[in-house]
Each structure stands twice: as structure tokens, then as C-alpha cells.
Amino acid sequence: MIEAIRGAPPDRRKIVRRRQSKPKIEALRRWWDKMLTELPRSSSAAEAIRYAITRWASLCRFLNDGTIEIDNNAPERAIRAILSLIEPRSSTVSIPRPTFTTSSRASPIIRSAGSTNCCLGACGIKIDSSSRAAL
Incomplete structure (x- = not known):
């Protein structure tokens, strides 16, 4: 998908990202939240998930801004x-x-x-x- 919209106008990229990437990003967040309940708190995987979740807004920024490169x-x-x-x-x-x-x-x-x-x-x-x- 990245190559399909590379070089496309920002509005087009934003539409495609919202349609194709947003459901995947939302599923990733649900999976991370589920994994945090199952993993030992001190495990490296749990630490990595918590690190990513604290940067969630930055991770999702590309969904609303077609000018951001993926x-x-x-x-x-x-x-x-x-x-x-x-x-x-x-x-x-x-x-x-x-x-x-x-x-x-x-x-x-x-x-x-x-x-x-x-x-x-x-x-x-x-x-x-x-x-x-x-x-």
C-alpha cells in the first residue's frame, strides 16, 4: 500500500490511509491493550508496548495528515x-x-x-x- 500512494496528493493519501490503515492501527491498539493484561509487567515486550502506547498520538498522526511520509x-x-x-x-x-x-x-x-x-x-x-x- 505504501508504494501505491507514494507521490500521490496529500488528500488522496489521507483518504487511503483512513480507509486501509486506520482499522489496522485500531486493531493493533486493541491487541496491545490485551497483551498488557496477559504479559508479565516487567517483561521486555510489555515495556515495549507501554513505550509505544505513550507515543500513540505520534504514531497515529499520519492518519490525519497526508503530507507525512510513512x-x-x-x-x-x-x-x-x-x-x-x-x-x-x-x-x-x-x-x-x-x-x-x-x-x-x-x-x-x-x-x-x-x-x-x-x-x-x-x-x-x-x-x-x-x-x-x-x-
Whole structure:
């Protein structure tokens, strides 16, 4: 579905998201609420669900705003391009990704999201050797 509306006008994207994504997002929330009653409170899955629920408004924002991209692939590609200019000998660039875990009672749950959400150049960040090591 993402590719079907990529590049479409914001109003069209909003309509499609409300029709196709909203029921799935609502089902996800019901499932999370159910899982919180079944999982041990201190389990990593329960912690991840509580973390996501506290950010529920941000997660759902894309449903009402057709200008919001559903992924951050474009900024990640831009970061790779910047890093390749800094260190052209490196053939691979590691971009942090979410870590998934499974439990016997739950589907994969996102434990932490480490994705970069903006292009470093657009943010005015200059990368030197010490900050490159931190990436």
C-alpha cells in the first residue's frame, strides 16, 4: 500500500490511509491493550508496548495528515550519500534499525527504534572523525 500512494496528493493519501490503515492501527491498539493484561509487567515486550502506547498520538498522526511520509527511507538514503562522501572507501554504512524480539505469547515487538529521522546536512550537522565514530 505504501508504494501505491507514494507521490500521490496529500488528500488522496489521507483518504487511503483512513480507509486501509486506520482499522489496522485500531486493531493493533486493541491487541496491545490485551497483551498488557496477559504479559508479565516487567517483561521486555510489555515495556515495549507501554513505550509505544505513550507515543500513540505520534504514531497515529499520519492518519490525519497526508503530507507525512510513512517511512524515513529518503532521509536514510541522503545520510548514506553524505557518509559515502566523508569516507568513500567504506562500502557499507550502518544505519541503526529497530531491534525485534519474540516471546512465546506475542508476535515480534519493537524494543527500540534507532532510525534517524532527519538528513544530517539539512540539520546543519558537520561530521568529523570523532562524531563519525558515534554513528
